[in-house]
Amino acid sequence: QVQLKESGPGLVQPSQTLSLTCTVSGFSLTSYSVHWVRQHSGKSLEWMGRMWSDGDTSYNSAFTSRLSISRDTSKSQVFLKMNSLQTEDTGTYYCARNGNWEDYFDYWGQGVMVTVSS
């Protein structure tokens, strides 16, 4: 069955770089896109970026040049790297699979909570 699972450090110091991994199973990264979405304080969701099935990427300009998404198809993993972290980046980070036909999210990972604090 389709599964996505995020992993990464729970605590990051301000100004440091966040590195997260999304490991997927039950589908191929060369057939489906994977998105990163974050959530502040348990309510509002924010789209961060997308790894397309062809390896291209799209980013939310709100993250300017801080964000980078990459993948390793042989390991079925998608990576998120975001630098210059601030306390406002505290939240839960999710990876989610793109729907079959349109750009909704049909499967989500469990999320990983990231706290930015010294």
Add this chain to the structure above:
Amino acid sequence: DIQMTQSPSSMSASLGDTVTITCLASQDIGNYLSWYQQKPGKSPKLMIYGATNLEDGVPSRFSGSRSGSDYSLTINSLGYDDEGIYHCHQYYEYPLTFGSGTKLEIK
């Protein structure tokens, strides 16, 4: 960016009630609108896509509709399992954006 104005931000309803949550899009998004349910401590779950299409396995008590730029999620015959936060999401244009969420409490 397309703004999705979601209302209400929170609501309380009784078992068996019918409730409606609305998202107003700041510009035309066609029917490129989905709804998610999120239980406490869990990830969002797709309920509706294409404004009106029920995701497989979602009870028929849930329905989506559109009137102009207003998109609604209606839940009939409320049960305790429907408690959570509901999010709308537009995927007509990048960046993809979400409403601010509606917290639904069952009395």
